[in-house]
Amino acid sequence: MKVPTRSAAVLTSGTANAAKLLVAALAFTGAYAGFTAYGNATSTARPATSITLSAQELPVKAPVQQLAAPATAGRLTLSVMTGGGPGCAKTYAARTLITDPGFYRWRLVRWSPADKSWRTYLSDHDGFGTGGRAAEWRPRISGNPGWYRVELTADGGRTVRSDRFQVSC
Missing domain, CATH: 2.60.40.3880 (Immunoglobulin-like)
Incomplete structure (x- = not known):
């Protein structure tokens, strides 16, 4: 009867961890692909909605600014x-x-x-x-x-x- 060595135990546990990670990655990828396919399959184009914009013109009651006489040199x-x-x-x-x-x-x-x-x-x-x-x-x-x-x-x-x-x- 052969006694397992320490390196064989490490190799076995490392392989088990790699296998768990691979299964988790595949599960995540499958879930993402399924979710994306579900989102694309159930989304339908929304019906077009027409919007009518209206504007009202108001007269200007006062000028925006009231400036004094044109600028002259030496005077503010x-x-x-x-x-x-x-x-x-x-x-x-x-x-x-x-x-x-x-x-x-x-x-x-x-x-x-x-x-x-x-x-x-x-x-x-x-x-x-x-x-x-x-x-x-x-x-x-x-x-x-x-x-x-x-x-x-x-x-x-x-x-x-x-x-x-x-x-x-």
Whole structure:
């Protein structure tokens, strides 16, 4: 009588594991194929449904924006955009004409009664402007009443300021 060796036991258990994995893989593949075939066999084309779309034309009651006079060099013109939003939210359009090429920066400043000075509220580095180009910035003020003005500072340090304006809610 022959005694089984350790390597024979390992070989037998490895073969058994491989056989179990093969059976599991075949079962999974069969289930997937059956499910796919079932899904294709039972799916029928849906009947076509016609949809009728309708639109109604409404007249424009007010222009989208009300811009001030055309931009002029050395002067900032300011206007309020229509449809600012709920409550105190308003968007303003500040425009000017850039005469010298260079970088420029916009600032919205607010009057501080405590300090009796203008303090920066918003700022934007708009970039490089070429001579004869109109520049426009649209700052938005929401829920902060007070006195404001817009400033545009060019590369050379020259600052153009708008007239002051009051925001109230």
